[in-house]
Amino acid sequence: MSAQSLMEPDYTDWIGRQDTREGGVTPNLAAMLNAAVSHDLSPMHHIAPGMVLPSLWHWVAFNEFVPMSDIGRDGHPALGGFLPPLPFRRRMWAGGDVRFDGQFHVGEKLTKLSTIRAVTMKEGSTGKMAFVTVDHVTTGAQGGVVEEEQNIVYLDMPKSFRPPKQTPVPERLAYDERVPMNEVRLFRYSAATYNAHRIHYDLPYAQQVEKYPALVVHGPMQATMAIEAAERHTGKTPVRFSYRVVHPLFHDSDMRVVGALDPAGGAIDIGTATFEGYFGLKARMEWDTGARPSGERVT
Template sequence: MTMAEARQQDWIGRTETRTGCLTADLAGMLAGALGHAAAPVPDLAPGAPMPPLWHWAAFPEFVPLSELGTDGHPRLGGFLPPLPYARRMWAGGRLRFEGGFAIGEALQKRSEILAVDEKQGATGPMVFVRVGHRIEGAAGGLIEEEQDIVYLDIPETFTPPRKLPLPEAPAFDERVVVNEARLFRYSAATYNAHRIHYDLPYAREVEKYPSLVVHGPMQASLVMEAGLRHVGGAPRAFRFRGVHPMFADEDMRLIGTRTEDGAVELCTGTPSGHQCLQARLEVA
């Protein structure tokens, strides 16, 4: 193990604890970002059930502007390790649910760095940081979550991943309009200043993307809502991973297929016919 790898491993086991709350105002902001023609408007009053995955907006990082990196993310070295890579992305995650949360309910989150793994990808070296979260509500609800955060270098030119075809004959296939206003609203609701989602010159000239990038968590929230609406029940487990960037120059398709074990295989896709985010939903 090199000295750099040893320093990376020193971050394993680091923890932080935070309190949070999805207020009615924040819930309204999320509803404005995630709403579309096929989805009913949720009850946003204090005490109403919190839609699944909306806890992602309940713990904003109030970092001063002076402590942001050039990409808009908080600078590394606080809770997350300061790795020498210019691009940082949320690559996927896994969640298990017990009960639920309410809008306005006090929440407690304990986070821990579980693993720091260096790998060789198609475009060069990358490091995956696996972060565990335990989110507990004052009324007894619980979410156990793991997030995979990937660090890698920015390439000189954008080389897209292999495009995976969309499922044939799905149980549902909905379309969501994607535009700059939706991306801005989701960034605002989640207090996410990563510039690839709203700053087109930065996305193109610095991070080498062809267009603005659609948030992975927003895709996950939209496709999970569609899955629950079509199959019913309460979420028991959910996992997702990005397989291709989604860009704001195409609308989003929400696609789901039932499996023999009662789960739902989900994906987001493009009208041109390839997957962007894959997911699996299990319901109780």
């Protein structure tokens, strides 16, 4: 046995592991999500079978219905099934990259192939952490395809809340919208996505165990609201969306949804933000200009 294997577990065997799931977004599920992410400036969709799914709504098509015996203390499915059994108790949705080709529809059969591409151990300012990169390819029965990279970070539970460095929002914006945020919206989104992570609805757990000052706004919800606003303001259909969560946002403060057009054209830098002036989720949406997507990602 090598010195390295004595120091930490080896997750090489998890690389390449795959999971295939079938799902879809029923009219009832689409209506639940619509009610959770809508606000005064966004469209309130008339949900019906065959309606084109708004961007990123396919994320609710494959909710995990694991039994209670397989749920960890944090509310997530316990590690060791598809994802590796990492020795960290705190799980965070870090970001990713999504490429769109075609459309999905309400009621359409969708199939998702997920592949673990990398498990990387790192040392950060707060101690050891692990990054798991998962590739997803979702295909629709009517020909649409979405390819995406998802990054999940795992850390030890902190002794106190240590906020990350703040990333300031630029002053010159194409739009700046206010979205009311509260416990009800977080509950509704958790219900629509069947997300039982307790940081989104269990305030004592969020504060006492994971050391957050308040309930945490879901990263995927922020991404869904950010891309909806970008499409509404530009009138463009995305071919690529890259995103990164740079700071947690909380239920006790309203959220900003912002965007700044790229002067070079073909893209808009977008995200969610606080009224103190820093990003929660930082993202970029690109659309088809007749050229290939730039390959540039959010940093």
